[in-house]
Amino acid sequence: MIDTxxxxxxxxxKEHFLIPASKVASVQEDNSLTHAFLVLTKVxxxxxxxxxxxxxFKGLLSMPMITETMLGMDKLNVDKLDDLCVADVMQQxxxxxxxxxxxxxVMHLLVDDPFxxxxxxxxxxxxxxxxKEWMKSLNFxxxxxxxxxxxxxxxxxxx
Ligand code: AMP
Numbered sequence: 631m632i633d634t635x636x637x638x639x640x641x642x643x644k645e646h647f648l649i650p651a652s653k654v655a656s657v658q659e660d661n662s663l664t665h666a667f668l669v670l671t672k673v674x675x676x677x678x679x680x681x682x683x684x685x686x687f688k689g690l691l692s693m694p695m696i697t698e699t700m701l702g703m704d705k706l707n708v709d710k711l712d713d714l715c716v717a718d719v720m721q722q723x724x725x726x727x728x729x730x731x732x733x734x735x736v737m738h739l740l741v742d743d744p745f746x747x748x749x750x751x752x753x754x755x756x757x758x759x760x761x762k763e764w765m766k767s768l769n770f771x772x773x774x775x776x777x778x779x780x781x782x783x784x785x786x787x788x789x
Contacts, residue, residue: 635779636771637733643767648730648748650757656681659688659720663696663711670696679747679755680720687747687755689720730759740764 655673657666659682670678670693677692699714700706725739726747736759739746745760775781 632733632737636775639771639775639778640733640764640767641731643763643770644731646763646766647759648757649760649763651685651755654679654755654758656755657691657716658682659715659717661716663699663714663716663719664708666691666716667693667696667711677745679758680716681755685755686753687724687726687749688717689722690724690747691716691720695719695721727759730757737764 655669655675656679657669659680661669670691677690679687680689680691682688696711696719697706699710699719700708724747725743726749727736727739728749728751730736730746730748736746740759740761743761745758747758748756750756
């Protein structure tokens with residue numbers, strides 16, 4: 631259980647937590663790998679969300695998932711990129727969250743992933759929460775907790 635004083639301080643930065651879908655670079659699951667290759671090169675993010683019809687969240691795509699398909703014996707074969715689509719190579723087993731402000735759940739999951747896709751109860755992609763924004767909140771917490779609260783070591787109270 632996270633102390634309520636701690637979680638309320640972590641949530642002071644809450645309006646920055648959710649990067650809305652409209653600001654997130656993404657590809658469609660039926661896009662060709664050539665298109666996805668160009669998008670990933672341009673946006674420079676290592677992994678981006680994959681969306682399906684009606685903005686349903688489908689998975690994540692990274693450059694290695696694409697370049698893996700180009701590997702030949704001793705050269706790269708780019709022709710494959712027009713034959714395959716994003717759905718053929720994307721990562722499907724992705725952990726998502728519905729509530730980007732659930733301190734307990736989000737902090738736990740961001741240990742393993744630099745960002746988490748946020749979906750609503752119908753599976754529609756609503757945005758992402760990033761480790762970067764949570765680190766900013768943690769930074770704020772560790773620097774300001776003693777300014778807002780009196781911290782007394784429990785072992786000192788016993789003497
Ligand atoms: P950052 O918090 O900016 O370091 O981003 C961490 C990761 O989250 C990036 O490597 C991307 O995979 C993803 N990400 C962050 N912002 C965006 C965005 N606007 N569009 C797509 N992916 C993003």
